[in-house]
Amino acid sequence: MNKSILFAALAACGLLLLLVYYKSHRLGRGLLWTAAQGVCAFFAVNLLGSFFSVHINCNPFSLLVSLFGGTPGVIFLLLMNTLALAG
Numbered sequence: 001m002n003k004s005i006l007f008a009a010l011a012a013c014g015l016l017l018l019l020v021y022y023k024s025h026r027l028g029r030g031l032l033w034t035a036a037q038g039v040c041a042f043f044a045v046n047l048l049g050s051f052f053s054v055h056i057n058c059n060p061f062s063l064l065v066s067l068f069g070g071t072p073g074v075i076f077l078l079l080m081n082t083l084a085l086a087g
Helices: 003-023 027-051 060-086
Strands: none
Touching: 003 027, 003 060, 027 060
16 A cells, blocks of 8 residues: 555545544544553553553654544554564
């Protein structure tokens, strides 16, 4: 899969998320809650993943995806990690 298509899809999802938060008048609280969930999910995957040999590398890209994407962002990172290891 072409990386530019992947990044464009990720950017579109991020813009859609911002639009939904803006329309619901909960932009700040929604982004804060999503960031907290994403960071907790990121570290939970790395902590509990040691039992199952699953981990996500800690780099700026993965941290930004988990911050802005929340739990779905962490699931996205796990899927991309699985696809990268399979190929």
